[in-house]
Amino acid sequence: MIAIIDYGIGNLRSVHNAVSFISPKTKSIVTSDPDVVDNADRVIFPGQGAMPDCILQLEKRGLKESVIEAAKQKPFLGICLGLQMLFEKSEEGNVSGFGLLPGTVKRFQLNKNERIKIPHMGWNKVHLSNPHPMWNKIDSDSRFYFVHSFYAEVTNKSLEMATSSHGEKFTCAIAKDNIFAVQFHPEKSSELGLQLLKNFISWNI
Amino acid sequence: MSVAKRIIPCLDVNDGRVVKGVNFVELKDAGDPVEIAKKYNEEGADELTFLDITASSDNRGLLFDIVEKVAKQIFIPLTVGGGVRSCEDIRNLLNAGADKVGINTSAILNPDLIAESTSRFGSQAIVVAIDAKKVDDHWEVFTHGGRNTTGINAVSWAKKMAKLGAGELLITSMDRDGTKKGFDNELMKLISDVVEVPIIASGGVGILQHFVDGVIDGEADAVLAASIFHYGEFTIQEAKQYMAKNNIEVRL
Numbered sequence: 215m216i217a218i219i220d221y222g223i224g225n226l227r228s229v230h231n232a233v234s235f236i237s238p239k240t241k242s243i244v245t246s247d248p249d250v251v252d253n254a255d256r257v258i259f260p261g262q263g264a265m266p267d268c269i270l271q272l273e274k275r276g277l278k279e280s281v282i283e284a285a286k287q288k289p290f291l292g293i294c295l296g297l298q299m300l301f302e303k304s305e306e307g308n309v310s311g312f313g314l315l316p317g318t319v320k321r322f323q324l325n326k327n328e329r330i331k332i333p334h335m336g337w338n339k340v341h342l343s344n345p346h347p348m349w350n351k352i353d354s355d356s357r358f359y360f361v362h363s364f365y366a367e368v369t370n371k372s373l374e375m376a377t378s379s380h381g382e383k384f385t386c387a388i389a390k391d392n393i394f395a396v397q398f399h400p401e402k403s404s405e406l407g408l409q410l411l412k413n414f415i416s417w418n419i
Numbered sequence: 420m421s422v423a424k425r426i427i428p429c430l431d432v433n434d435g436r437v438v439k440g441v442n443f444v445e446l447k448d449a450g451d452p453v454e455i456a457k458k459y460n461e462e463g464a465d466e467l468t469f470l471d472i473t474a475s476s477d478n479r480g481l482l483f484d485i486v487e488k489v490a491k492q493i494f495i496p497l498t499v500g501g502g503v504r505s506c507e508d509i510r511n512l513l514n515a516g517a518d519k520v521g522i523n524t525s526a527i528l529n530p531d532l533i534a535e536s537t538s539r540f541g542s543q544a545i546v547v548a549i550d551a552k553k554v555d556d557h558w559e560v561f562t563h564g565g566r567n568t569t570g571i572n573a574v575s576w577a578k579k580m581a582k583l584g585a586g587e588l589l590i591t592s593m594d595r596d597g598t599k600k601g602f603d604n605e606l607m608k609l610i611s612d613v614v615e616v617p618i619i620a621s622g623g624v625g626i627l628q629h630f631v632d633g634v635i636d637g638e639a640d641a642v643l644a645a646s647i648f649h650y651g652e653f654t655i656q657e658a659k660q661y662m663a664k665n666n667i668e669v670r671l
Contacts, residue, residue: 223540225513225516225544227490227516228516231494235492235494262540330421331617331640332616333542333543333586333587333616333617334422335586335617336422336423336424337422338421338422338423357423359495359496360422361496361586363542379421380421380422403495407494
């Protein structure tokens with residue numbers, strides 16, 4: 215069973231829809247129940263909105279410990295804010311994340327050299343930095359759908375699985391042991407996004 | 420390497436069916452929403468926008484059915500707009516499977532709705548749609564398909580909406596809508612220059628060069644069109660190929 219973490223913000227239906235679409239036999243549950251998370255084989259932690267709200271909502275639902283425990287043991291897929299939450303701290307509201315990965319979450323900066331819009335919204339190229347089973351059947355420099363204003367600056371580059379560029383180069387996928395996390399939205403990235411979710415369902419850590 | 424300019428087909432929904440018509444008259448049934456969404460997705464649409472033009476509030480619920488069906492089978496961003504009045508309306512649409520909700524008239528009647536909804540659902544979920552028309556040397560925000568003026572300056576309004584948290588602005592030129600003369604790029608550029616958030620240009624596409632002009636002259640981040648795709652004049656793939664040939668980054 216795959217638990218899709220629901221902390222009350224954003225559209226989680228789309229992740230559930232995508233998993234059901236690619237693998238009707240896989241049971242996936244959108245949940246805010248810590249017990250369900252504890253009993254899941256795999257966990258998807260999607261995120262939208264702001265990091266301070268996310269922490270507040272997780273704590274309110276008694277979910278924080280279960281999510282952190284899952285991220286330490288089970289195949290764990292973080293999406294968007296679900297990637298950022300894994301890091302030590304964020305500039306957004308100056309809050310602490312789970313601290314499972316070394317680095318800081320920062321906001322994109324407008325710069326003089328290249329005009330950018332914030333949020334970074336749309337289909338951008340994902341350049342693979344390291345091989346990983348999650349990249350099965352996904353070519354480097356394919357486009358995925360992004361929507362975010364913050365990104366994680368990872369201090370240990372060996373954890374970096376892919377980069378993208380928006381005014382500056384930034385890390386858009388990271389992996390460590392049982393954790394894989396992406397800044398883009400596979401559930402909104404058409405065929406290749408579905409492929410990534412398929413890879414997650416069959417990923418043996 | 421940077422984020423691709425998006426092409427967004429817009430589908431009108433009336434009483435739960437996707438329709439096509441000229442200037443909202445002679446609405447014809449354009450077929451099954453899922454099939455149309457699938458076709459556009461296969462052609463490479465970067466997002467889909469559904470605009471509910473249902474007149475009777477009794478039949479508004481039928482829209483949810485479409486959104487739900489499409490969201491179960493098409494995995495690209497879905498924006499839904501038309502008649503959105505409250506946070507409750509927004510929540511219902513997000514629950515049905517919309518990723519973004521477009522707000523137009525309600526933003527004018529109640530600007531607080533933008534601040535409230537973006538803090539509740541995140542900026543990424545809220546697109547503010549602005550219908551603008553040139554009045555003397557400036558543009559004003561209009562409602563009711565360009566019939567009623569609000570007296571509000573469109574550029575300052577765009578700034579205000581972005582400041583209140585809108586994640587994106589959909590700018591429609593009422594002077595150009597339906598004319599096939601191209602986007603009002605002067606207006607697009609004025610707005611694009613003063614806001615940090617992406618803007619979607621809308622209203623007036625007749626030929627593929629208009630998409631290029633919208634991106635280059637109007638500095639739009641995305642381009643939206645309806646009739647040019649519905650009537651099969653051009654496919655989305657043709658539009659993208661044309662833009663790519665003109666050195667615009669697109670997702671092919």
